[in-house]
Amino acid sequence: MTEAVFDLSGRRVWVAGHAGMVGAALCRRLDSEDCEVITVDRATVDLRRQADVEAWMAETRPAVVFLTAATVGGILANDTRPADFLYDNLAIEANVIHAAYTSGVEKLLLLGSSCIYPREAPQPMTEDALLSGALEPTNEWYAVAKIAGIKLCQAYRRQHGCDFIAAMPTNLYGPGDTFDLAASHVVPALMAKAHQAKTDGALEIEIWGSGTPRREFLFVDDAADALVHVMRCYSNEQHINVGTGEDLTIDALAKMICEVVGFEGDCRYDASKPDGTPRKLLDVSRLAALGWTASTPLRTGLAQTYDWYKAQCAA
Numbered sequence: 001m002t003e004a005v006f007d008l009s010g011r012r013v014w015v016a017g018h019a020g021m022v023g024a025a026l027c028r029r030l031d032s033e034d035c036e037v038i039t040v041d042r043a044t045v046d047l048r049r050q051a052d053v054e055a056w057m058a059e060t061r062p063a064v065v066f067l068t069a070a071t072v073g074g075i076l077a078n079d080t081r082p083a084d085f086l087y088d089n090l091a092i093e094a095n096v097i098h099a100a101y102t103s104g105v106e107k108l109l110l111l112g113s114s115c116i117y118p119r120e121a122p123q124p125m126t127e128d129a130l131l132s133g134a135l136e137p138t139n140e141w142y143a144v145a146k147i148a149g150i151k152l153c154q155a156y157r158r159q160h161g162c163d164f165i166a167a168m169p170t171n172l173y174g175p176g177d178t179f180d181l182a183a184s185h186v187v188p189a190l191m192a193k194a195h196q197a198k199t200d201g202a203l204e205i206e207i208w209g210s211g212t213p214r215r216e217f218l219f220v221d222d223a224a225d226a227l228v229h230v231m232r233c234y235s236n237e238q239h240i241n242v243g244t245g246e247d248l249t250i251d252a253l254a255k256m257i258c259e260v261v262g263f264e265g266d267c268r269y270d271a272s273k274p275d276g277t278p279r280k281l282l283d284v285s286r287l288a289a290l291g292w293t294a295s296t297p298l299r300t301g302l303a304q305t306y307d308w309y310k311a312q313c314a315a
Contacts, residue, residue: 006107006163006232009034014062016047016096017069021176022111022169025224026066033228038062048091050098057099065108066227067096067149073178074185075138075208075276082141089145097152101162109231110153110166112146112239114216114280115139124245124283127168127238136277154237167230170243170282174220174301175308187217190254191306192313194261204266205258208273211251216243216281219301222294229292243282244294260302 013030017023018039030037038060045056047069071088078085093110100108117125118133130150135143146168153164173187181189193205218226226242234240248256254267287293296304 011063013064023068025220029224053095057103078139085141093149107163112168115143124281126283166239170216194263198263209275214247214279216247219296241282245284247281
């Protein structure tokens with residue numbers, strides 16, 4: 001399955017979404033590659049505006065694109081802002097992918113999400129599970145947009161011969177994550193709650209759902225390393241999963257985060273709130289066949305994330 005290596009050396013590499021958690025990690029990772037990393041901020045180019053994107057790419061001429069820019073968030077954000085999650089992500093993907101074709105980009109990697117898979121997909125989820133069943137209702141807007149991005153990459157490969165690929169990561173966490181409870185995913189949300197409870201001397205924290213869903217988590221710097229590896233070693237119409245191949249319950253995650261934070265109180269579950277998909281575990285055998293596996297244990301990654309949070313965000 002291993003493909004010929006695509007050499008990044010000497011190439012102009014655009015990290016679209018460099019200010020986000022994954023984009024920032026990619027920029028850190030690419031520091032060790034002999035390439036020119038280029039970025040552009042949102043105030044200069046709004047990726048939702050086609051003319052702006054096409055003009056900037058025609059002038060800048062990146063050879064390689066990592067498309068990590070997206071409107072993202074957890075269950076609450078997805079559930080309350082469905083139009084934003086669908087429109088923004090459709091627009092960003094369509095504009096960047098089409099402009100990559102018209103401006104002669106040599107290779108593009110689209111970053112997707114494991115939420116593209118059906119709610120009841122067999123576990124672990126293989127790439128072939130895509131479009132085999134109904135999506136999880138709490139994040140279907142984001143999932144539909146990411147599925148469209150995968151199909152755009154496939155379509156431009158078929159019609160125009162573009163070397164456009166897509167990678168689907170599992171749940172990511174790490175430095176640069178969003179800790180705002182109105183928009184955050186589960187790791188930063190639990191970490192912020194535990195930290196606040198510890199600071200306030202509270203006896204418990206409230207957690208959405210039952211605590212029984214199982215999730216897989218990948219440290220963002222591991223994810224960045226995987227994406228560079230995939231960019232170099234993979235070229236196929238089929239998207240590829242990026243993860244650890246291991247999962248745990250939300251309850252076990254919460255207890256681990258409380259230990260890392262040093263909060264000794266209880267976890268109280270609000271079963272009236274949604275659980276989301278019962279289980280999300282990726283089959284990462286394709287990625288393993290390319291010679292890549294994750295290297296950061298979950299507890300280690302959580303400790304590094306908490307250190308960053310205390311330095312950057314916590315009062």
